[in-house]
Amino acid sequence: MKKPLILVSNDDGISSKGIRTLVEVMKELGEVIVVAPDGPQSGMGHAITIGNTLRLEETDIFGDVTAYECSGTPADCVKIAKHFVLRDRRPDLVVSGINHGSNTSISVLYSGTMSAAIEAAIEGMPAIGFSLCDYSSDADFNHTREHIKKIAETVLKKGLAKGVALNVNFPAKQKEKIKGIKICRQARAKWQEEFDQRYDPRGRRYFWLAGNFVNFDKGEDNDEWSIANNYVSVVPCQFDLTAHHAISLLNDEWEI
Amino acid sequence: MKKPLILVSNDDGISSKGIRTLVEVMKELGEVIVVAPDGPQSGMGHAITIGNTLRLEETDIFGDVTAYECSGTPADCVKIAKHFVLRDRRPDLVVSGINHGSNTSISVLYSGTMSAAIEAAIEGMPAIGFSLCDYSSDADFNHTREHIKKIAETVLKKGLAKGVALNVNFPAKQKEKIKGIKICRQARAKWQEEFDQRYDPRGRRYFWLAGNFVNFDKGEDNDEWSIANNYVSVVPCQFDLTAHHAISLLNDEWEI
Numbered sequence: 280m281k282k283p284l285i286l287v288s289n290d291d292g293i294s295s296k297g298i299r300t301l302v303e304v305m306k307e308l309g310e311v312i313v314v315a316p317d318g319p320q321s322g323m324g325h326a327i328t329i330g331n332t333l334r335l336e337e338t339d340i341f342g343d344v345t346a347y348e349c350s351g352t353p354a355d356c357v358k359i360a361k362h363f364v365l366r367d368r369r370p371d372l373v374v375s376g377i378n379h380g381s382n383t384s385i386s387v388l389y390s391g392t393m394s395a396a397i398e399a400a401i402e403g404m405p406a407i408g409f410s411l412c413d414y415s416s417d418a419d420f421n422h423t424r425e426h427i428k429k430i431a432e433t434v435l436k437k438g439l440a441k442g443v444a445l446n447v448n449f450p451a452k453q454k455e456k457i458k459g460i461k462i463c464r465q466a467r468a469k470w471q472e473e474f475d476q477r478y479d480p481r482g483r484r485y486f487w488l489a490g491n492f493v494n495f496d497k498g499e500d501n502d503e504w505s506i507a508n509n510y511v512s513v514v515p516c517q518f519d520l521t522a523h524h525a526i527s528l529l530n531d532e533w534e535i
Numbered sequence: 536m537k538k539p540l541i542l543v544s545n546d547d548g549i550s551s552k553g554i555r556t557l558v559e560v561m562k563e564l565g566e567v568i569v570v571a572p573d574g575p576q577s578g579m580g581h582a583i584t585i586g587n588t589l590r591l592e593e594t595d596i597f598g599d600v601t602a603y604e605c606s607g608t609p610a611d612c613v614k615i616a617k618h619f620v621l622r623d624r625r626p627d628l629v630v631s632g633i634n635h636g637s638n639t640s641i642s643v644l645y646s647g648t649m650s651a652a653i654e655a656a657i658e659g660m661p662a663i664g665f666s667l668c669d670y671s672s673d674a675d676f677n678h679t680r681e682h683i684k685k686i687a688e689t690v691l692k693k694g695l696a697k698g699v700a701l702n703v704n705f706p707a708k709q710k711e712k713i714k715g716i717k718i719c720r721q722a723r724a725k726w727q728e729e730f731d732q733r734y735d736p737r738g739r740r741y742f743w744l745a746g747n748f749v750n751f752d753k754g755e756d757n758d759e760w761s762i763a764n765n766y767v768s769v770v771p772c773q774f775d776l777t778a779h780h781a782i783s784l785l786n787d788e789w790e791i
Contacts, residue, residue, distance in 0.1 A: 324581030324610070325644045333730075333742040351744075354580070354645075358744065363730045385657060387776050388581045389610075397776075401641060401725050437788055443778045460791040464777040469657050474589075474619045486589040488607075488614065515781035520643050520653075521720040522699045525771035532693050535716040 283309035283371035283435050286399070288356045290320045290378065290391025293340060293348045297377035300420040301409065302341050304427050305374060308435065312370075313346035314360035316353060316391075321380070323391040325398070326352045335359055353395035361402055372435055373399035376409035377420055377427070383412075383448045383502040383512060384466040384494070393446055397518050400444035405434050408444065412506055413451035422457060423449045426511050430460070439515075446514040450506050460511045466501035468494040539565035539627035539691055542655070544612045546576045546634065546647025549596060549604045553633035556676040557665060558597050560683050561630060564691065568626075569602035570616035572609060572647075577636070579647040581654070582608045591615055609651035617658055628691055629655035632665035633683070635674055639666075639704045639758040639768060640722040640750070649702055653774050656700035661690050664700065668762055669707035678713060679705045682767050686716070695771075702770040706762050716767045722757035724750040 285305045289298040293315040305311045317334070334350040347364060349356045353375065361370075375395035382390040392408045399406035409427055411418055430447060439445065446465075450457060472490035479485055494503050502512035541561045545554040549571040561567045573590070590606040603620060605612045609631065617626075631651035638646040648664045655662035665683055667674055686703060695701065702721075706713060728746040735741055750759050758768035 319586055322583045322585040324579070324583070324650065326580040326582040326608075327578045327645050328744055329578040330575055332733075333744065335740070335742060352582075355744065358728045359730055359742065362728045363732075363742070385774065388653070388657075388774055389583050394580065397644070401644075433789055440778065440781045440784055443781045446776075460789075462782050462785045462789070462791075464779065464782065465775050467775075472614045472618045474615055476619075477588075484591070486591060486615065486619070488584055488589065488611065513785065514776075515778040515785060516776040517778035517781075518641065518644055518776075519721050519723075520702075520770075520772040520774075520776075522696065522771040522773035523720065525696045525699045525773075526718050526720065528696055529718045529769065529771060533689055533716075533718070535718075 284368060285309045285311050286360050286370040286373045287311055287313045288315045288353055288375045288395040290316065290323060290353045292316050292318045295379060296417060297379050297420060301374060301377050302344055304424050307428060308431055311344050313341060313344060314349055314356045314364055316356060317348035317350055320352050320391045322389050323352045324389050325354055325394040327354050328352060333359065353391040354398045357395050357398040370404055372431060373404050373406040374409065374431060377423060378410035379416060379418055380410065380414040381412040381448055382408065382410040382446060383506055384468040387446055387465060387516060396444040397516060400442055401518055405439045406444040407431065407434060407447055409447045411449045411451065419452040422452050426460065442517055443515045446516050448502055448506055448512045450509050455509055457511060458509050460513055461505040463502040463505050463512045463514050464500055465514050466494060466496040466503035468492060468496060468503060540624060541565045541567050542616050542626040542629045543567055543569045544571045544609055544631045544651040546572065546579060546609045548572050548574045551635060552673060553635050553676060557630060557633050558600055560680050563684060564687055567600050569597060569600060570605055570612045570620055572612060573604035573606055576608050576647045578645050579608045580645050581610055581650040583610050584608060589615065609647040610654040613651050613654040626660055628687060629660050629662040630665065630687065633676055633679060634666035635672060636670040637666055637668040637704055638664065638702060639762055640724040643702055643721060643772060652700040653772060656698055657774055661695045662700040663687065663690060663703055665703045667705045667707065675708040678708050698773055699771045702772050704758055704762055704768045706765050711765060713767060714765050716769055717761040719758045719761050719768045719770050720756055721770050722750060722752040722759035724748060724752060724759060
């Protein structure tokens with residue numbers, strides 16, 4: 280049997296611990312090619328680079344795994360991987376992560392990790408974004424390995440519905456073993472921002488974006504509940520943003 | 536009656552012609568406050584600034600309209616407007632644009648214009664992104680004025696469903712008058728990328744992201760069809776990316 284081709288990207292940058300772990304697990308499943316940002320791209324959402332140029336350099340950072348670092352966003356990485364690096368070769372799976380930090384709930388919109396996966400889904404490729412609910416740069420990813428392998432194997436075997444990418448989040452390492460995997464919806468929550476106002480050495484004002492995550496969702500079928508209860512959360516995501524339920528409402532209420 | 540408070544942002548930057556037109560129309564409807572990027576932020580998707588600082592400076596660019604330029608993304612502008620500039624004052628409406636260029640179909644994901652509107656929807660504020668299907672910096676926006684006024688008035692009067700922001704696109708100015716307004720879904724389409732490979736004066740390779748828009752959608756109820764047929768397209772958008780139809784599929788097919 281031919282080994283599957285697996286494209287790996289992320290948003291924390293090619294030298295982060297999370298992508299190293301992901302490459303190691305994917306090497307057990309197929310031929311791996313990495314195209315990842317050359318530096319941190321967290322919070323980049325689905326940004327692409329259109330007003331500026333892109334750099335792409337091959338690197339031996341993963342030893343015998345073919346790898347490129349790109350100056351662009353995670354979405355750029357998937358685009359340049361598909362249209363320039365791989366050309367006629369089509370990945371059987373695209374994985375992104377493992378992100379250092381949660382991408383549950385509304386964070387999926389701001390997530391560079393998930394934008395790589397969603398970009399792959401737009402291109403019709405099965406895609407998964409993996410995130411660990413631990414922001415530290417030396418986070419322990421070991422407890423995620425068996426689950427990542429199982430989820431990736433399942434997607435390689437069964438595929439995914441057209442236009443769907445998975446948003447997979449893992450609880451941070453704790454004493455208790457992970458209880459299992461839950462298929463979830465995105466929880467209703469938001470970031471309650473605060474702006475930390477400071478003054479630079481020249482006396483000019485600047486700000487840091489800060490804030491707290493606020494969960495409004497009392498349901499038990501969402502990703503926040505799953506993580507809080509030590510389950511792996513798997514949310515199928517799509518790129519059709521249409522609020523289909525609102526179309527008939529507008530056609531009714533508006534006089535157009 | 537108290538004048539409504541209208542927050543205006545965009546992604547082409549505070550000095551663009553599109554936002555100037557939008558501010559002029561909004562001044563007819565209420566008290567306007569502008570918080571917009573200090574330079575171009577096109578293609579920024581739902582990016583936010585978390586690894587870097589933000590600047591915010593007041594400007595008299597719009598004469599008697601209170602206005603701030605911000606060094607961040609469109610989503611940052613809405614966040615800093617709500618949490619720092621306006622604080623206890625809550626906008627009755629948030630509008631973004633008018634974008635120089637189309638934000639129909641899949642472009643909604645990459646659009647900074649729409650990320651400002653969606654950020655406002657996350658905060659529970661009625662929000663609309665306006666875009667003109669003409670990329671030129673001196674595009675003619677005059678034919679959009681009456682429609683923008685009507686749509687904004689309707690939203691001020693009737694509100695919007697919770698969590699919904701409107702993605703409004705206008706055909707470029709042409710001889711024939713716009714036929715009307717259509718409530719639409721997002722068309723199924725994508726950008727077929729090409730990477731334009733060049734070499735800098737030092738002989739190092741770089742790329743420009745280029746590409747063509749490819750529409751796969753044969754329906755007539757979508758935004759691409761409406762624009763092609765000289766209608767204004769109005770797509771209600773949401774920030775729940777869950778592919779709800781895929782949850783039961785995964786619960787069926789996966790052995791977890």
